[in-house]
Amino acid sequence: MAHSPVEERAMSRALELAQRGPRSRNPQVGAVILSPEGEILAEGWHRGAGTAHAEVDALSRLPEGGAQGATAVVTLEPCNHTGRTGPCAEALIRAGVARVVYALDDPGEVSGGGAERLRAHGVDVEAGVLRDEAADLIGPWLTATRLGRPHVTVKWAQSLDGRAAAADGSSQWITGPQARADVHARRSQADAIVVGTGTVLADDPALTARDGDALHPEQPVPVVIGARETPAEATVRSHPREPLFYDTHDLDFVLADLWDQGLHRVFVEGGPTLASAFIAAGLADRVLAYVAPVILGGPRVALADVGVPSIDRALRLRVTETVALGDDILYVAELRDS
Numbered sequence: 001m002a003h004s005p006v007e008e009r010a011m012s013r014a015l016e017l018a019q020r021g022p023r024s025r026n027p028q029v030g031a032v033i034l035s036p037e038g039e040i041l042a043e044g045w046h047r048g049a050g051t052a053h054a055e056v057d058a059l060s061r062l063p064e065g066g067a068q069g070a071t072a073v074v075t076l077e078p079c080n081h082t083g084r085t086g087p088c089a090e091a092l093i094r095a096g097v098a099r100v101v102y103a104l105d106d107p108g109e110v111s112g113g114g115a116e117r118l119r120a121h122g123v124d125v126e127a128g129v130l131r132d133e134a135a136d137l138i139g140p141w142l143t144a145t146r147l148g149r150p151h152v153t154v155k156w157a158q159s160l161d162g163r164a165a166a167a168d169g170s171s172q173w174i175t176g177p178q179a180r181a182d183v184h185a186r187r188s189q190a191d192a193i194v195v196g197t198g199t200v201l202a203d204d205p206a207l208t209a210r211d212g213d214a215l216h217p218e219q220p221v222p223v224v225i226g227a228r229e230t231p232a233e234a235t236v237r238s239h240p241r242e243p244l245f246y247d248t249h250d251l252d253f254v255l256a257d258l259w260d261q262g263l264h265r266v267f268v269e270g271g272p273t274l275a276s277a278f279i280a281a282g283l284a285d286r287v288l289a290y291v292a293p294v295i296l297g298g299p300r301v302a303l304a305d306v307g308v309p310s311i312d313r314a315l316r317l318r319v320t321e322t323v324a325l326g327d328d329i330l331y332v333a334e335l336r337d338s
């Protein structure tokens, strides 16, 4: 049975509910239980690792009469594993749910397979409702789960002719205030912000997420990579979160360590050497390129060698957003298929 407009609206609501949950090592998931007549019986969302899953949360709020013959609308495939909670597929079956509509498959090795289990018990299952919207919300979690390392966004600002700074190294400000505000808003979606020591020495960035979103006020952890010493008076040292310093250029090691610390969404913010190294190593998932109508010329290119020897080997990106920010343009693009 193809999903109804009521179910699609319920999915929008479930996506809203999902955003109340924290951005943690678990995905943000929301659930809505609809009566056979299409009325909302209960809503739920996941409040982070170790707490009830969205479906179980919603089921616990059902009014008298329960969920017999009901439809569960969930942003992620109900899990099939007994972790700290779950399995949600089992809980839905026991509650008498007759139909499950979800947006995205759970790629987890142990948690996936819930849809199959539901179907095996005679539950009608439909996947893919508002898939793109859901992927927007938990795309980084999906990538991280598939790859077993943090999701990496590489961000840079450049002149129209692809320069990151003028010949003397000065780079503040290529882009305008709207682009800079946008950076701050997007930073608040990251768990960690990575820069090279060169950037710390040249720009002395604060690496804070100002104008973050009210639901998620926590600051990302600043991370500095490189052999050179970060000066005692560097602004990053007074960041509200304790900065992490890595005296290495082994990016796999850095990412593995960030992963172990539960930092799964990483923003790489420069400079050009570090950004290029992440891209060349195949460790960049998403790009945020802010392009300003400024011409600088000269040697300070936005990216160095990324391992493209000829045009047929160019890294061709899938653009997911172009945003006009005053006279600047932001490209949001994916380096791999998500």
Ligand code: AOF
Pocket (backbone or CB within 6 Å): 026, 027, 028, 029, 030, 045, 046, 049, 050, 051, 052, 053, 054, 055, 076, 077, 078, 079, 082, 083, 084, 085, 086, 088, 106, 108, 111, 112
């Ligand atoms: C669901 N509903 O609300 C969430 C799911 O560590 P645990 O036991 O919380 O399990 C986490 C895994 O369960 C997580 O990696 C993801 O695959 C799935 N998350 N599943 O059915 C939810 N948050």
Ligand code: ZN
Pocket (backbone or CB within 6 Å): 053, 054, 078, 079, 080, 085, 086, 087, 088, 089
């Ligand atoms: Zn679950």
